[in-house]
Amino acid sequence: MKRQTGGDAVHYFSTPPPTISAHGWWLDKDSGGAKAEVTVGLQILTGGRRHTVATGSKTVRQGGGSSRRANARKTCVGTKATTWRSRVDVDIIGVADSSNKLEPLGKTFNCGVRGRRTMREESPVLTAEIYGVLTRHPWIGQVSADHDLDEDLFSLAVKRAGAYGWSTTLLGAQNTLGGQRWEHADAGGDWSQDGQEHRVAWVVHEFR
Template identity: 35%
Template sequence: MTPSYSRSALVAALVSLAVWGVPASVSAAPVRSAEPVPGIAPPGADETAVYKDVDGRIIPQADLGRTATAQRFGCTPVSGRDNPHRSGTGVAASGHGWWDKGNCDNNRANVFNCLYEWYTDNSWVQKACSPTKELKPGGGSSNRTVARHDCTDTERTSWRNHVDVDVIGEIDTAEKPMNQADVNCRVR
């Protein structure tokens, strides 16, 4: 005796397979993972995430200063930065960079900062960098760098603001400290 199935039962079974997926043992085609999208960084992302430039190329850890050790000779400036935030001038993610002398002698440094947006493939993707500016120590609205990128929507997303300070005429340490914050700004 052959079992009979109603048309509605067959349609329901097909819809279920479409919604819940076909088991790997049944499927002949490989399952593709979803495209990475911006989102909120999970706890522990610091240890495993990669950094990418605006073209999607991986940025070596040494270029971020994360693997650099303090140099035997030289000075250590204090890299100033704020949390990434929505710009007061519109719907944009924004971050600033500045410096203080620390134990350095010179009173000028080349400073720049970059903004990175979190993506679900466990990466921080560079979205904007400020121009490099020669700054005196101390910060303030006219004595800092600004990285900014317009938002495509206001969905909450994790951002990082990395700052690089290169003291003019002195050897200094290579760290690029960062601040991280969740901001109502998403770039796709």
């Protein structure tokens, strides 16, 4: 079977905070136990040009599904109609490959970004990283497979915390600062189950 790069079209989640999300994976039944670093970029169209505003990567085996795909997310800022698309790059570890990228068709959503700044430009950011050996309970993978759960670092550290009211990008109306003080920029983690130390989790936030 010839190697294939897979990816879905960008999709919009209205649950606060509203986000744009996309996934990427790879397929090759003849790959044995090989792993690849899958990187997903979220791009917007402004001034006739594409700009990458968020990325996400994960080292996975072929196959796709909730446990074998990478994810990129970007929190919406305002409701300006914006055209989004994803860009998927697969690099098999230890194997030379082409520079071709998968670029699914774009979609337009009422989801804007702050100004025209992209991740390549300088901005105040906070990055938190956790290194260690991760051991996942077997039942977690089975539940994810049965229900196609998208349980990634963003879901655990940002989306769920906001839903529970533990954390928010907004300060209360009575606070003198008011308004949005930061936005989620990127998140990811290497959840390889090989008994080795990896960068298990990392999150990046941009400050206004």
